[in-house]
Amino acid sequence: MIRTWTLAAALMMLASCGGGEAEKPAETPETPEAPAPPANPELPALDAASLAASAESIALVPSIVETQKALNAAGIEATLAEKIVERNFDLASKEDLDRVAVRTGVILADMLLTIKTAEDAELIAKLDGLNTGLSQLGGGADIQSTISDMKERLGVKALTRDEMLQEADELSGALIPELEFNGRKRTVPLIQAGSWLEGANLVAKSVPDDNPSAADGMLKQPAVVDYFIKYVKEEGSDKAPDGVGEKLLESLNTLKGLCDKAEPLTKEDIATIIKTTDDVLALL
Amino acid sequence: MNKLLLCGLAACLYASPAFADEAEAEACVRQKVWDGYSEGWSIRTLTSSTLATGSTQNYLVTLYKGNEYQVQTCSGAGAKNIDILLYDLNGQIKARDDAEGPDPVLTYKPDATATYYIVAYARELNAGTDKVPVAVALTYR
Secondary structure, X not given: OHHHHHHHHHXXXXXXXXXXXXXXXXXXXXXXXXXXXXOOOOOOOOXXXXXXXXXXXXXXXXXXXHHXXXXXXXXXXXXXXXXXXXXXXXXXXXXXXXXXXXXXXXXXXXXHHHOOOOOHHHHHHHHHHHHHHHHHOOOOHHHHHHHHXXXXXXXXXXXXHHHHHHHHHHHHHHHHHHOOHHHOOOHHHHHHHHHXXXXXXXXXXXXXXXXXXXXXXHXXXXXXXXXXXXXXXXXXXXXXXXXXXXXXXXXXXXXXXXXXXXXXXXXXXXXXXXXXXXXXXXXX | OOHHHHHHXXXXXXXXXXXXXXXXXXXXXXXXXXXXXXXXXXXXXXXXXXXXXXXXXXXXXEEOOOOOEEEEEEEOOOEEEEEEEEEEOOOOEEEEOOOOOOOOOEEEOOOOOEEEEEEEXXXXXXXXXXXXXXXXXXXXX
């Protein structure tokens, strides 16, 4: 014990005997080098601007079946499939590919919503329409053989409705968005726009009169609407007075105005969405 | 080759994830998606990219309140630690996977309908590996 105290005292004396001169700190460089960043930082260096600049939009638009689920989760017990209006589209047109793309998107949405309930013949007709539309758009042989295969199995009762929904989900969400369509980049967004407009129309028609803001989450989608507007306005879109591009843009701009509205949607807003989307869908 | 036909092939690839390219990584994640249907999951999108060490690929997504979302991944051979993160539009992290490995899964139930970024981050690749394919699928139920 005594030895410990003696050692401590000696160390203290040594420490305090500086000869009156201030002790120099250990030598350090004028501008210390920044520590090297860890090789595997826990987080990537991303901020809002860099995220926005580098984002891909392939997964942006919710599927219509997903929208149906969200609608029910929001307390609206409507079935979107029951609101579908029968339409006879010409999908064989080679002159107006924008229109064919939007029509194809509507057919795809309607098919997804009715897979569990429609008659085989109705679904086969929708698969035929889809095949014709995608063929006109230059979707390629693979997608056509996929659809023909589904149609064949449905025709001989070798495809359950659950299996068909699963395959159609993948067709809509993964296969079609990856097709090249002869390098025409606006085709996929226009197909998605057709499905989304059909969905917005059906959702708006399902909103209860006494609770018009019940589906605001599904109808106020500014990022989705901006994405469609970007492609519809793009150079090369049809500019004919009766072209679907003009009407589609007008419709999307109206929806954008409602998306940007801070207040909940009113009964009048819902009526506007129904009319706007009805108008553009009727033009198809 | 018809992509849907890859689904059968994916079953064997799924057991041993050592993929050289994006198509194989996609086949692996497609099998996971299909397996998820038995638990009520459905697919929104499936896509892939190739990432170098420290690089990211981000996807803009709209997620609905009331639905639950799951991001499934499959990475190629040489991926040691791939992360999946969910950012809001302000650049704030809302969720991230907490596993260390090549095929993370992230499950998220948003408390509001909003637009987010899903970010795949190649945090660490094995020595000698320059880049790896990373397939990502967004599913919901």
